[in-house]
Amino acid sequence: MGLKSKIILLAVAPLILATAIIIYLSLQSAQELAAEELAIYEYNLVNAKEKALKNHVNIALSAIMPVLENDQMDDATAQEEVKRILAGLRYEDDGYFFVYEMSGVNLVHPTQPDFVGKDLWAFQDRSGNYLIQGLINAAQAGGGFHRYVWEKPPLMRLEDKLSYAVAIDRWNWMMGTGLYLDDIYDELAKTEATMNRNIQGSFFIVIVVAVITVLLVILLGVVINLHEHKLADTRLNAVAQRFMRLQVNERRGFSRELHDGINQSLVSCKFRIELAGNKLRRNDSHEIVQEELLKASDLISQTINEVRQISHNLRPTLLDDLGLDTAIRSLIDQFSERTGIDVDYRFEVTREMSDEVEISIYRLTQEALTNIEKHAEASSVRLVLRQKNQKIEFECRDNGKGISDNPEPGIGFINMRERLELIGGDFHIASQKGQGTWVYAAFPV
Numbered sequence: 001m002g003l004k005s006k007i008i009l010l011a012v013a014p015l016i017l018a019t020a021i022i023i024y025l026s027l028q029s030a031q032e033l034a035a036e037e038l039a040i041y042e043y044n045l046v047n048a049k050e051k052a053l054k055n056h057v058n059i060a061l062s063a064i065m066p067v068l069e070n071d072q073m074d075d076a077t078a079q080e081e082v083k084r085i086l087a088g089l090r091y092e093d094d095g096y097f098f099v100y101e102m103s104g105v106n107l108v109h110p111t112q113p114d115f116v117g118k119d120l121w122a123f124q125d126r127s128g129n130y131l132i133q134g135l136i137n138a139a140q141a142g143g144g145f146h147r148y149v150w151e152k153p154p155l156m157r158l159e160d161k162l163s164y165a166v167a168i169d170r171w172n173w174m175m176g177t178g179l180y181l182d183d184i185y186d187e188l189a190k191t192e193a194t195m196n197r198n199i200q201g202s203f204f205i206v207i208v209v210a211v212i213t214v215l216l217v218i219l220l221g222v223v224i225n226l227h228e229h230k231l232a233d234t235r236l237n238a239v240a241q242r243f244m245r246l247q248v249n250e251r252r253g254f255s256r257e258l259h260d261g262i263n264q265s266l267v268s269c270k271f272r273i274e275l276a277g278n279k280l281r282r283n284d285s286h287e288i289v290q291e292e293l294l295k296a297s298d299l300i301s302q303t304i305n306e307v308r309q310i311s312h313n314l315r316p317t318l319l320d321d322l323g324l325d326t327a328i329r330s331l332i333d334q335f336s337e338r339t340g341i342d343v344d345y346r347f348e349v350t351r352e353m354s355d356e357v358e359i360s361i362y363r364l365t366q367e368a369l370t371n372i373e374k375h376a377e378a379s380s381v382r383l384v385l386r387q388k389n390q391k392i393e394f395e396c397r398d399n400g401k402g403i404s405d406n407p408e409p410g411i412g413f414i415n416m417r418e419r420l421e422l423i424g425g426d427f428h429i430a431s432q433k434g435q436g437t438w439v440y441a442a443f444p445v
Contacts, residue, residue, distance in 0.1 A: 382397045
């Protein structure tokens with residue numbers, strides 16, 4: 001996997017993880033909120049049922065109250081009249097009223113007349129609930145509710161039922177009515193299904209938005225990388241072209257030095273030797289011949305010096321013979337001897353460096369000292385080479401007159417910048433008038 005792919009992965013992976021966590025937490029919150037809303041909705045529906053049951057019981061009590069308050073009617077006749085009235089009362093589709101003695105004997109049951117006269121005190125529903133005892137206890141407590149399972153007409157299927165019972169104190173009876181809860185469960189199921197569909201729809205939308213966002217981030221990263229890659233290629237091509245032009249110019253200069261310097265010296269030396277040979281053939285005096293040979297020897301010495309200088313310019317021999325530290329000290333000694341400027345030099349590098357890095361540091365030192373000598377008017381220079389992390393740092397600072405607020409390096413520093421870019425280094429220069437110049441470079445190890 002390439003570096004760019006790793007960078008994109010490092011950018012996208014936290015986004016995907018954060019999005020997944022947010023989606024999960026949002027889903028959990030939505031489900032918890034839906035459960036709470038369903039519980040509240042169920043409570044409200046049941047509460048409405050309870051109020052309706054109380055209203056129905058109160059209506060039934062109102063219907064039998066004239067009989068209960070009639071003192072002229074004997075108990076047997078009054079009881080039969082109350083039974084008749086309650087057995088005939090109906091509400092909604094399946095609402096009816098039932099009556100029991102406090103002992104559990106049924107007196108009125110319109111939907112299941114077989115129960116009339118039977119003792120149902122120990123009667124249980126399918127869950128083991130003693131429903132008659134529960135209704136009697138609720139009535140004896142001053143009126144109350146009781147839930148149980150009962151057969152719902154007309155199909156007589158077992159359904160959950162909520163009943164409200166009160167006591168008829170005159171004869172120690174329990175009277176009540178109930179409502180089936182299947183419609184509540186159906187309504188809750190529909191509501192829950194609707195909520196689940198909404199949650200799933202919202203979850204799907206969030207997933208789609210998250211996927212689109214991640215894809216856009218990846219696409220944007222790819223586009224930016226491609227753009228930066230093109231810019232880097234363009235810059236690299238420009239640097240390579242400038243470096244090639246620099247090499248061409250250096251070769252031209254080298255060619256001129258060979259042609260105008262060494263070549264001319266060698267030609268002159270050749271002429272001197274030929275002239276000495278001609279004088280020997282003419283039997284001229286030895287002094288005259290020796291003079292020509294001495295002049296040829298001087299030309300050869302001059303040529304040797306020029307060759308040595310050219311070789312030094314191509315690669316200083318001190319670098320190969322004594323190392324970078326000694327080569328730089330030699331430059332500093334020559335600089336101080338010429339200018340009288342003190343140089344505080346520190347070499348704090350223990351790692352081995354490649355030939356490209358060594359020659360670049362040497363040339364940068366050369367260029368910096370040359371500029372200080374020509375332009376800075378400084379009295380002291382601080383030059384440091386140190387090892388830091390995976391780089392070799394070069395720093396040269398003088399106390400001269402400086403350049404300007406925004407210095408524009410000359411051709412020498414421009415060439416050094418391009419040389420450093422080719423080997424993966426960094427180059428910076430900063431200066432202010434009256435505050436000297438600071439040159440910084442970082443070379444890869």
